[in-house]
Amino acid sequence: MLSGHVGTKASLGGRADALPFSVLEQPLAAPACRSYCLARLRRVCSKLTPCHHSLVNKGTTVLQSLSRASRLLAAHNPCRASRCYADEQANLHSIDARHSYACLRKAGIDILHDPLVNKGTAFPQSERERLGVRGLLPTKVLAPEKQISRFMEDYLYGKDFIDPVHVKDGGVTKSHVRRWKLLQELQDRNETLFYRVLLDNFVEMSHIVYTPTVGWACLNFHRLYRRPRGMYFSASDKGEMAAMAWNWPANQVDAIVVTDGSRILGLGDLGVNGLGIPIGKLDLYVAAAGFNPHRVLPVVIDVGTDNEQLRNDPLYMGLAQPRLKGPEYFEIVDEFVAAVMGRWPKCVLQFEDFNMATAHPLLNRYRTHHLVFNDDIQGTAATAVAGLYGALAIQGKPVKAIRDQRICVVGAGSAGMGVTRMIATGMVKQGCTPGEAKHNLWVSDKDGLVTARRDADKMSDVVRAFARQHEEEPEGEKLLDTINRVKPTALIGLAGAGRLFTPEILTAMGQHNERPIIFPMSNPTSMMECSAEDAQKYTGGRAIFASGSPQRDVEYDGRVIVSGQANNMYVFPGLAMGAHLGQTGIITDDMIMAAAEALPHLVPPEDLKRGDVYPRLNQIRHISIHVALAVMKAAAIEGRLNNLKAARALEAGNHVLAEWIDGQMYHPKYSSLIRLPTGVME
Ligand SMILES: NC(=O)C1=CN([C@@H]2O[C@H](COP(=O)(O)OP(=O)(O)OC[C@H]3O[C@@H](n4cnc5c(N)ncnc54)[C@H](O)[C@@H]3O)[C@@H](O)[C@H]2O)C=CC1
Numbered sequence: 001m002l003s004g005h006v007g008t009k010a011s012l013g014g015r016a017d018a019l020p021f022s023v024l025e026q027p028l029a030a031p032a033c034r035s036y037c038l039a040r041l042r043r044v045c046s047k048l049t050p051c052h053h054s055l056v057n058k059g060t061t062v063l064q065s066l067s068r069a070s071r072l073l074a075a076h077n078p079c080r081a082s083r084c085y086a087d088e089q090a091n092l093h094s095i096d097a098r099h100s101y102a103c104l105r106k107a108g109i110d111i112l113h114d115p116l117v118n119k120g121t122a123f124p125q126s127e128r129e130r131l132g133v134r135g136l137l138p139t140k141v142l143a144p145e146k147q148i149s150r151f152m153e154d155y156l157y158g159k160d161f162i163d164p165v166h167v168k169d170g171g172v173t174k175s176h177v178r179r180w181k182l183l184q185e186l187q188d189r190n191e192t193l194f195y196r197v198l199l200d201n202f203v204e205m206s207h208i209v210y211t212p213t214v215g216w217a218c219l220n221f222h223r224l225y226r227r228p229r230g231m232y233f234s235a236s237d238k239g240e241m242a243a244m245a246w247n248w249p250a251n252q253v254d255a256i257v258v259t260d261g262s263r264i265l266g267l268g269d270l271g272v273n274g275l276g277i278p279i280g281k282l283d284l285y286v287a288a289a290g291f292n293p294h295r296v297l298p299v300v301i302d303v304g305t306d307n308e309q310l311r312n313d314p315l316y317m318g319l320a321q322p323r324l325k326g327p328e329y330f331e332i333v334d335e336f337v338a339a340v341m342g343r344w345p346k347c348v349l350q351f352e353d354f355n356m357a358t359a360h361p362l363l364n365r366y367r368t369h370h371l372v373f374n375d376d377i378q379g380t381a382a383t384a385v386a387g388l389y390g391a392l393a394i395q396g397k398p399v400k401a402i403r404d405q406r407i408c409v410v411g412a413g414s415a416g417m418g419v420t421r422m423i424a425t426g427m428v429k430q431g432c433t434p435g436e437a438k439h440n441l442w443v444s445d446k447d448g449l450v451t452a453r454r455d456a457d458k459m460s461d462v463v464r465a466f467a468r469q470h471e472e473e474p475e476g477e478k479l480l481d482t483i484n485r486v487k488p489t490a491l492i493g494l495a496g497a498g499r500l501f502t503p504e505i506l507t508a509m510g511q512h513n514e515r516p517i518i519f520p521m522s523n524p525t526s527m528m529e530c531s532a533e534d535a536q537k538y539t540g541g542r543a544i545f546a547s548g549s550p551q552r553d554v555e556y557d558g559r560v561i562v563s564g565q566a567n568n569m570y571v572f573p574g575l576a577m578g579a580h581l582g583q584t585g586i587i588t589d590d591m592i593m594a595a596a597e598a599l600p601h602l603v604p605p606e607d608l609k610r611g612d613v614y615p616r617l618n619q620i621r622h623i624s625i626h627v628a629l630a631v632m633k634a635a636a637i638e639g640r641l642n643n644l645k646a647a648r649a650l651e652a653g654n655h656v657l658a659e660w661i662d663g664q665m666y667h668p669k670y671s672s673l674i675r676l677p678t679g680v681m682e
């Protein structure tokens with residue numbers, strides 16, 4: 001017991017007046033550690049029910065209240081007590097990736113069929129002996145490097161890596177499809193090797209496991225389905241979800257990505273086929289941010305689908321009913337969240353590809369209580385803002401020049417409005433008033449420019465906040481007219497409706513700006529607002545360009561102009577890692593803004609000269625560490641850095657924290673396998 005720090009009312013979020021920190025177990029003097037104390041106290045207090053608050057208010061000591069709260073929480077969270085039982089039941093392995101060993105209860109052929117521990121032909125003789133796989137594999141032991149080159153030979157199949165394809169080609173070629181299947185098969189048999197090749201070839205393979213190819217995989221998921229991966233929680237599981245969560249074989253889950261399949265990339269409602277997206281996102285969690293593949297869980301919530309073609313397809317594997325809406329829908333999602341947070345209270349929950357009717361309401365429902373974020377709203381926003389800062393740097397302008405930009409955002413859905421809000425926040429941070437920030441932003445949707453004169457039932461509150469107010473601004477104005485009238489410096493596309501940035505629009509952007517900023521961010525390639533080639537062609541090679549799906553660099557007038565990739569993959573892996581390692585309790589706007597502000601620092605001057613607004617993707621681990629670090633620092637300032645080890649590392653300096661983060665990451669290499677005899681506890 002110990003330190004004498006006393007928290008202020010403000011620092012405790014006004015929840016508990018001047019609580020003595022002596023209730024915490026350790027004397028912690030340094031600011032980061034103090035932030036840790038504050039964070040813990042706040043976190044525990046946030047779990048108290050109104051009845052507990054009244055106990056605190058009535059003068060019951062905080063210590064008593066906290067311990068009572070923790071006993072109550074423990075009663076609701078039986079994970080720890082049941083852990084050994086579950087291990088026994090599931091015949092599981094636990095893997096210590098950092099110390100490179102794994103404990104197994106299985107043996108023989110079961111090991112070869114378990115992709116989490118299988119090494120295939122790389123099992124050394126000693127392990128073949130002790131794990132009972134001798135004779136089940138060809139005699140020769142292959143070194144991992146040999147396994148990789150064998151796989152890559154097949155993967156490349158006599159060709160070089162494929163270029164990002166042109167938007168006119170529709171985005172996905174037969175080569176993409178073949179490679180997607182090869183990678184899937186590898187993941188299903190040997191995850192270590194899968195992540196090793198993915199990390200080593202991240203730039204090329206992210207086109208395959210992620211956009212654009214993952215879009216094709218989702219469209220065809222019901223035909224491609226072979227093996228179980230992830231979990232399905234459906235409307236018919238109502239009342240059972242807490243128990244179902246225990247069917248997942250891992251006792252520790254650090255990250256869940258969940259979709260309800262209602263808006264998959266720009267491909268619309270794909271129902272349970274949407275599970276391909278959480279799978280692809282989590283592949284990036286592991287490769288890009290070092291999440292442990294044994295502790296990530298892709299999920300689809302099946303509440304039906306409004307995609308009639310899919311519903312009527314005999315191969316469709318979800319509930320063949322129209323989507324649930326309203327209170328019934330929210331009850332299902334509430335139950336799912338309670339189920340997974342009940343079993344894994346420390347996990348980060350990422351909402352992905354929910355349609356605009358539910359994305360914002362769901363985020364607002366959980367964001368103040370749980371470690372959740374919506375990637376399309378928040379990850380995309382941070383990515384777009386980082387790209388704008390990069391574009392300003394290319395023009396030799398400082399960050400504060402954001403407040404002078406005039407920006408058109410096309411698409412007023414979850415992504416478009418997330419981006420609009422965060423740009424406004426960035427402008428305000430750089431000295432604008434909120435009114436001035438709104439004045440610099442024009443939002444259009446499928447009905448044209450959004451103004452205050454639009455019918456109230458045709459826009460949500462989030463959109464209304466950015467509706468144009470001036471009488472002379474025509475409601476529903478066409479994009480080209482808006483561009484010629486307001487002469488925006490930047491044009492951002494998040495409509496998922498294909499080539500809205502026509503040659504006329506691109507030409508106008510080129511006429512109004514020396515360096516027009518053009519970000520067609522919709523996915524997959526077939527839904528992008530324009531190609532890199534067209535952006536450069538119609539602006540005379542002056543566009544600062546970045547797109548949601550990859551595009552090849554453009555040769556124009558003897559120069560090579562980089563085509564950046566404005567995709568939230570720059571943000572969500574590092575953001576989730578920072579929140580998970582810091583155990584920040586919730587994910588705040590300041591943490592997301594910190595991620596956005598961190599990225600431009602990683603673009604070297606020579607890349608800015610080539611027109612690149614983002615860091616190089618072959619540095620993805622470094623990028624994610626940098627983002628995670630920024631997120632944890634922002635969390636510490638807000639008193640939310642709950643992990644003492646992280647707080648201490650931060651206290652010692654940025655480089656120590658960066659090294660510590662790196663040390664927590666999973667590195668895809670084979671671990672020694674230890675078979676636990678019956679009766680031995682892990
Ligand atoms: N690059 C990235 O990191 C990200 C890209 N996206 C992409 O953004 C797109 C939209 O995503 P959400 O906002 O979640 O979808 P959403 O369904 O919530 O919103 C779509 C918006 O686009 C508007 N729209 C549709 N047709 C239009 C047209 N012809 N002209 C102008 N506006 C039109 C709709 O009115 C709506 O406001 C998708 O293609 C998605 O893949 C989303 C998240 C991240």
Ligand SMILES: CC(=O)C(=O)O
Pocket residue numbers: 211264265266353375376522523548567568569
């Ligand atoms: C990248 C992404 O999250 C999307 O297109 O929805």
Ligand SMILES: [Mg+2]
Pocket residue numbers: 265352353375376
């Ligand atoms: Mg998405």
